[in-house]
Amino acid sequence: MMQKTARARANIALAKYWGKSDVALNLPAVPSLSLTLEPLTTTTTVTFTADLRTDSLLINGKITTGDALARASKLLARVRERAGVPLFAHVESKNEFPTASGLASSASGFAALACAASAAAGLPFSPRELSMLARASSASAARSIYPGFVALPAGKEGDSSLQAEMLFDENHWDVCMIVAVNAEGAKAIGSTSGMERSRTTSPYYNAWLAAAPSYFNEVLAGVAARDLARVGTTMEESTFAMHACAMASSPSVSYLQPATLSALETVRRLRKTESLGVYATMDAGPHVKALCLQRDADRVERGLRETPGVLRTLRAVPGRGVEVLA
Numbered sequence: 001m002m003q004k005t006a007r008a009r010a011n012i013a014l015a016k017y018w019g020k021s022d023v024a025l026n027l028p029a030v031p032s033l034s035l036t037l038e039p040l041t042t043t044t045t046v047t048f049t050a051d052l053r054t055d056s057l058l059i060n061g062k063i064t065t066g067d068a069l070a071r072a073s074k075l076l077a078r079v080r081e082r083a084g085v086p087l088f089a090h091v092e093s094k095n096e097f098p099t100a101s102g103l104a105s106s107a108s109g110f111a112a113l114a115c116a117a118s119a120a121a122g123l124p125f126s127p128r129e130l131s132m133l134a135r136a137s138s139a140s141a142a143r144s145i146y147p148g149f150v151a152l153p154a155g156k157e158g159d160s161s162l163q164a165e166m167l168f169d170e171n172h173w174d175v176c177m178i179v180a181v182n183a184e185g186a187k188a189i190g191s192t193s194g195m196e197r198s199r200t201t202s203p204y205y206n207a208w209l210a211a212a213p214s215y216f217n218e219v220l221a222g223v224a225a226r227d228l229a230r231v232g233t234t235m236e237e238s239t240f241a242m243h244a245c246a247m248a249s250s251p252s253v254s255y256l257q258p259a260t261l262s263a264l265e266t267v268r269r270l271r272k273t274e275s276l277g278v279y280a281t282m283d284a285g286p287h288v289k290a291l292c293l294q295r296d297a298d299r300v301e302r303g304l305r306e307t308p309g310v311l312r313t314l315r316a317v318p319g320r321g322v323e324v325l326a
């Protein structure tokens with residue numbers, strides 16, 4: 001039977017990706033640097049079978065059609081072509097965290113799908129090839145192929161070979177990411193269209209492009225030196241620059257909610273009045289992710305959990321890259 005299961009973890013960018021240099025090839029316009037996170041996992045089983053007349057997709061037990069199925073089908077078509085397999089596939093995917101709400105489910109989703117589909121089709125794919133395949137579907141997914149601290153360079157228009165690279169594995173640094181979950185359910189605008197609207201309408205888009213490489217270089221130097229203040233300060237700058245660019249789009253692309261601001265205030269308070277090394281980031285959703293050392297995780301998690309509007313918290317640590325389970 002042509003069936004394989006793969007597991008991938010979400011990643012959170014410490015230096016953000018926002019905007020494309022080549023929409024057709026899905027190439028990011030800026031370099032990004034992320035942390036792959038355990039236990040924010042997606043587990044995906046792909047079965048190529050002669051019984052199907054089209055691809056089918058089940059996410060968290062729900063039959064999924066429309067755009068999500070079309071994106072998955074596009075990846076499956078690439079695998080079919082490379083492997084010479086003329087069969088449609090059934091895909092079953094399960095997330096251990098909220099889907100489509102700014103918790104990078106497309107990153108772990110497409111990383112797990114690329115790996116499971118390639119393995120099921122019998123392709124002897126290296127991590128480099130998997131990263132390239134995942135990137136074509138979702139740029140952040142290229143990073144979830146690898147463990148620990150991962151870089152995805154900016155893409156040059158027309159260069160379809162762009163892939164992520166691992167900088168340091170999951171044992172490099174004992175940091176922790178506490179996620180303050182501030183809403184359940186899908187967000188209003190997906191990151192693909194949000195960043196495209198930013199590129200085409202935001203007066204701050206060029207300023208974002210100009211600033212992003214220096215955020216990336218600073219975060220890289222900070223991670224290499226295990227310097228939390230350097231990484232955290234720059235991560236916050238990258239976050240606010242990205243959101244300012246998005247918010248100034250027309251119509252505005254805004255992901256922040258009241259609980260987001262309350263959680264941000266908690267992070268600032270913990271840093272100021274309790275002298276904790278803790279820094280915040282947000283992605284295309286309302287959640288706040290707080291970066292700290294593992295030894296401070298209890299205090300940070302307590303502070304966020306007690307913040308009005310925060311529904312619950314998740315705790316994550318540097319995680320492994322994608323893996324085939326069976």
Ligand code: 2P0
Pocket residue numbers: 011012013015016017018026032106107137138139140141191192193282283284
């Ligand atoms: C990041 N995000 O670097 C940034 C920060 C969201 C905010 O990467 O269009 O879902 O599929 O390539 O990968 C989300 O972008 O976008 C993302 P596509 P993707 O983590």
